[in-house]
Amino acid sequence: MVFERDGQAISVLSDISLDVGDGEFICIVGPSGCGKSTLLNTLAGFISPTSGSVVIDGEAVTGPDPRRILVFQDHGVFPWLTVEGNIGFGLSKLPRAEREKRIAHYVNMVRLQGFERSYPSDLSGGMKQRLQVARALAVNPDILYLDEPFGALDSITRVIMRGELLRIWQTERRTIFFVTHDIDEAVQLADRVVVLSSRPARVQDVLSIDIPHPRNISSPRYLELRDELLKQIGLAYEV
């Protein structure tokens, strides 16, 4: 992936090669500005790669598609629609009864009961992100791309949201790509963690997190994997 900026070509991603299986939870970590979001936007079809291709189930990705939904870090929900309206946004082709059933199902799944008629401005940051995930899941996508979805939340809400996301992933079993700069988040959530190098980003390492859920975040194996990741990114053990 090469970008043009001020007449200069900036190489953002190079030599990214990755095979991902159905229902896998992939976390992408890497130094700030390395191209994590660019990679995600390329996978989602919002940017076309300058060379190479993204292939899903044997089909090349040529543009955005409701079968793969990108969840944004912030301001992703539509403020002019209610919670119901947002979740139903991608469902306009369904018959009314089916649509309402689907909306009710996902309102329950992300625990926004009682807020169906509320507008996003009346919701907290965590609720808005749950709403965005619900809107994405409602169209029944094969893949969810999450671009630092909890990055704008406070640390307590972030921990709660991780638990919620794992619970949803375990019931719905979608393939998830999750970009984060939070090492702990990656080790707590992922089946595999993809470590990107600094720009131009290449896959530096792919780490399998072989701890079953629910994960004990004080276990020696957890700490070992976390330290390994910190080392990969080039951070010391001490602050």
Add this chain to the structure above:
Amino acid sequence: MNSLSKLRPWEKFFWPLISAFLLLALWHYSVIWTGTKVFPSPLSVLRGLTQLIHQHVLWKDIADSFRRVAIGYGAAAVVAIPLGLTLGWYPAAYQVVNPVMQILRPISPIAWIPVAIVFFGIGDRPAIFLVFLSAFFPIVVACISGVSRVPPVFRRAGRNFGLSPIQLLARVIFPAALPQILVGLRIALGIAWLVVVAGEMIAVDSGLGYLVIDSRNSGNRYDLVVAAMLVIGLIGLALDISFRRLEKAPSVRWGFRDAS
């Protein structure tokens, strides 16, 4: 009293009443002290106003002014909103139209009066045309800037859910730009109300503008002139207040958070 202190409930009514009362007193005594024979005192304006109401001309003039604003402003909104959305959506179209618009926009609608009379003669139509012109540009400009300021995240989210360009315009771009479009519509309504009065002084023989100029021409009735001016001001205020209520609607309220 500073910007941090909060108004107590009674202050919201008390201070405006005090200032209105002081202004009326100043007006009243200025008329007495200067001994003017032309400018009316508040009391004679009040008498003039009751006279206008009893003669039933006032209601007809108000209705005529309203009709011209409704037609001119309504037509401007119907043409300007789709045009503004299109220009905001297609940068190339914007480049085509922009130079012409930037030249026409700063021309006061009053300067169009001779042209309006040549085009439409005498009667309702030139006044309506002036109202249309005055409202048209603020609405177009608000739509263009509203569309161009829609955050890219909304566009991408819309595209992600498989919307066609038309659907994207109707279901994402328009609602996202609506708060700004409403601001443009409100400003345009204020200008239309200013301009209809000016238009009625030239080309027609009814309406509040005509009432002002006719009261002066037929016997220097300045009590009626000022009474008509006050009616114009109060109606303008009422229009603005009722329009602001629209901004409280739930689907656009989010866009006015900081302003209110």
